[in-house]
Amino acid sequence: MKIGNLTLKNNVFLAPMAGITDLVFRTLARGYGCALCFTEMVSSNGLTRRTQRSYRYLESSVDDRPLGVQIFGADPDVIADAAHIVADMGADLIDINMGCPVKKVLKTGAGAALLKDPLRVGAVLRKVRASVDVPLTIKIRSGWERHGINAADIAAIAEDYGVDAVILHPRTVEQGFSGFADWELISMVKKRLTIPVIGSGDIRSAKDALRMLHVTGCDGIMVGRGALGNPWIFREIINSLASESMPLPVTIKEREEMMRRHLNMTIRDSGEDLGVKKFRKHLLWYTKGLKGGAQFRQSVVSVREKEFLLSAVHAYFSSLEEHDDMVI
């Protein structure tokens, strides 16, 4: 698949997720074949004012390629300057966030607030397109509310201004993350555009991924929450796209090994204190649905040392193996 002049090894991507898709998480997803990863959204104001926090979101490595950097903002000049900065730093693709429903972001006119202002969308894209040559995408929602679905119009504006692909998460801002993503809208947008359309929303298995591609005709898919505690999902999807036999279900041993690796990588990046803290949410996802998982999580809630946490994880997973009935 191609986005602008960027050739990708497949059409299965990791969705940007604030607080989650850092370098460690992206590295794990890539290890299972994910072709394109995105940073979480980075403030264009933060980038142009050179605040340290914004630059931390851009931390990457030689293996973390190709990398899409997602920026958000409201002012066309500031977004264009930020795009220039991240392109200079080596971003392989720039995505502009036009879908974030968080109040703090909407209040500034950024994220999904742009969907209400098509003229501004045009102004942003004109400035950004003039400022960078790297492939450019936008990530949008359906619209503001059920009676204001305008994703297809926004996508058409994007195509007119030289955007190279549109990523659509077909829920309205009003909807937040409730209900279902309206895949039908992905088909509609796909029919309207000639540039690639990437679908995002409710892919939790290889079956879902195949179904989205089949039902909507979209060019690529993006996995978000389905990858939490489950980086193997990329291998499953890619194998089933290639019509290969499905890999065997992930074993308890593999799961424990992955947790150990994930924790070690996080600590290498952030130090023991912060690393253990950051890993907590992943620990929840890795053990969700496992027998005694809630009890186990409760027992490690205040653990701060890596070795202690790893031995608790080992003891818990060994008990699961003994009983050989890992899933509720």
Ligand SMILES: Cc1cc2nc3c(=O)[nH]c(=O)nc-3n(C[C@H](O)[C@H](O)[C@H](O)COP(=O)(O)O)c2cc1C
């Ligand atoms: C915790 C969380 C953080 C997210 N952060 C971002 C973000 O920074 N930028 C963005 O465009 N979308 C963000 N999203 C939306 C996802 O990229 C994706 O479009 C959405 O979750 C639907 O896909 P899914 O059902 O596969 O999760 C976030 C979603 C979640 C759950």
